[in-house]
Amino acid sequence: MHDSLTAETIELLQTMIRNQCVNDGTAASGHETRNADVLRQFLGGAGFDVQQYEPTPGRATLVARIEGTDPHSRSLCLMGHTDVVPVNEAGWTRDPFGGELVDGEVWGRGAVDMLNLTASMAVAFRHLARSGFRPNGDLVYVAVADEESGSAHGMQWMADHERDAIMADYVLTESGGLHSGPKEQPYIGITVGEKGVAWRRLRVRGTPGHGSAPFKADNALMTAAAVIQRIGDYRPSPRFHELWRTRVESLGVDEQMQAALLDPARIDEFLDTLPLSGPGAQLHACTHTTFSCNTIGAGGPAPASTLRW
Ligand SMILES: [Zn+2]
Known part of the structure; x- marks a missing residue:
């Protein structure tokens, strides 16, 4: 069957x-x-x-x-x-x-x-x-x-x-x-909260000009590149939701790690040192406002999603 x-x-x-x-x-x-x-x-x-x-x-x-x-x-x-x-x-x-x-x-x-x-x-x-x-x-x-x-x-x-x-x-x-979890003790997680998403579309405009003489030109691509770079570089402070503590306690990690994950002054440095980027990215997203530039379009209406979270 x-x-x-x-x-x-x-x-x-x-x-x-x-x-x-x-x-x-x-x-x-x-x-x-x-x-x-x-x-x-x-x-x-x-x-x-x-x-x-x-x-x-x-x-x-x-x-x-x-x-x-x-x-x-x-x-x-x-x-x-x-x-x-x-x-x-x-x-x-x-x-x-x-x-x-x-x-x-x-x-x-x-x-x-x-x-x-x-x-x-x-x-x-x-x-x-x-x-x-x-x-x-x-x-x-x-x-x-x-x-x-x-x-x-x-x-x-x-x-x-x-x-x-x-x-x-x-x-x-x-x-x-x-x-x-480990093979001997597998478990199925229950989602107790979901992070929200706030889509944003950025429009960057420039002034048309001749490509042969770019000196002091107002080039939309260059402006967009600088904007995207700044968004990428921005490091928001951690913010712990009320559910974060129980989330950390359910991870099955040792006390030292738990302490680092629950300390707003230490969590960023700790996440930086994790050998695998996957779990780090997840834990980071649970504790920070994240910004993700996803798609870019030129010369017409941009795709629906330009920025995620
Ligand atoms: Zn899905």
Whole structure:
């Protein structure tokens, strides 16, 4: 039984990767209806209600529900997004939209974030429904569009217009099932807070002139370079959220490290000395306002996202 569910998950994941629901931040991108259609077809006929909402053409969100036996019991929502972020093909060793299965691993954009979960949740949901599972409270499955760029065509719209369709007491979603800790003592982390994001677009203008005589020219590129450099160089002071202490205590590191991580005067220096940049970057982002210049465009409207956090 488990083998067949795994096979279903793999096939669904591969199909969704191949659908290339790439969300570049523009309303006309995403095309999540392709994945919503696949999921509706997959779920269809299993004897429960499936609804599709398409606030913007091509950007459907799908909601399925197994009704609970007790309307007063708490409901649980399994939620995955169906879009993926754009790819830089030069950085890939395999076709990002090939969905190849290599040595037991599916390759492609979205294989980790998060079509793997969107697929496995759908498989679990259908399996439960088909095996006659009746929960006490409602079990809801949501495959949402436009998660990667602000959610105006996805969850934000659903929350504003179809609140009843998605409301649940509990939600299992992104990053679910990722095991941490040592092999003998694995654990699954619970997200207790989420850092916000404040997108900004900077417009830098110059004065047109002749490229042969740049002396004292007002060149927008040079100004932009200086601005970006200053943003990159800026070192904000650490700020510890009330949850930071428990986060540090749950890391399983020795007392000395804990003390350094909990001391605003020492944390920056400590993070600098970490041998691996990955964990350091995560811990840094948890304790600082971060600024990330992501994309630049010239000569026309800039892409939606220029600065992240
Ligand atoms: Zn994601």
